[in-house]
Amino acid sequence: MNIFLICAGLLGLIYAGLSLRVARMRGTKRIFLGDGGDKEMTSAIRAHANFIEYVPLCLLLIYICHVYYGYRTIAGLSVLLVVSRVLHAGGMMGLIPRGRVLGASGTIVVLAIASLWLAFIGLGIRLY
Secondary structure, three states: OHHHHHHHHHHHHHHHHHHHHHHHHHHHHOOOOOOOOOHHHHHHHHHHHHHHHHHHHHHHHHHHHOOOOOHHHHHHHHHHHHHHHHHHHHHHOOOOOOHHHHHHHHHHHHHHHHHHHHHHHHOOOOOO
């Protein structure tokens, strides 16, 4: 469970960083509502929004999985989520080539695996 907690904390810090990036950019570009038609601003807003659209649900599903699946499973999903979100944010900022695609794909994999495992548990099927 320690890995999950560490990863959840790291994800919170990533979100804080994305929030600060949007706030700083708004001040610099003097765009106080929306994206002002600025592509860089749009990218920062979408990176921030995409994070909050996926990460809370993924964390919740991983947390619920910990009751039924082992430490390694939870650690693996947690680490994959952190790596995926770093890749996605880096890709959205133009720092990591293909990071957006890789990060989005990794996030969807985490979401799908955790969701399927919980659905199986609900049906009385334990995978291991």
